[in-house]
Amino acid sequence: MNLKNKPIRSCIVCRVRSEQNIMLRLQCNDKTLSIFSGKGRSFYLCSKCCEDNKKSVKSIYRQCKNKAEYEEQLKEMIEIWKTK
């Protein structure tokens, strides 16, 4: 296994750069957040920002270019992600 070639992504909230596989990858469609399905635009949240929903949700508004009940949705996504 080549450790040097692990994909690195940056968190939309704090901009920290981390390995793709330890970050939460989400997408936003019609004011609904979901775990990235493999199609379309996506963005990443680091595990630290997953613990600070209030701060993270503002970055999500920016990513989605609209405002919706993302704080609640984010909580659900984090639960799904953690139990994966």
Ligand SMILES: [Zn+2]
């Ligand atoms: Zn972060």
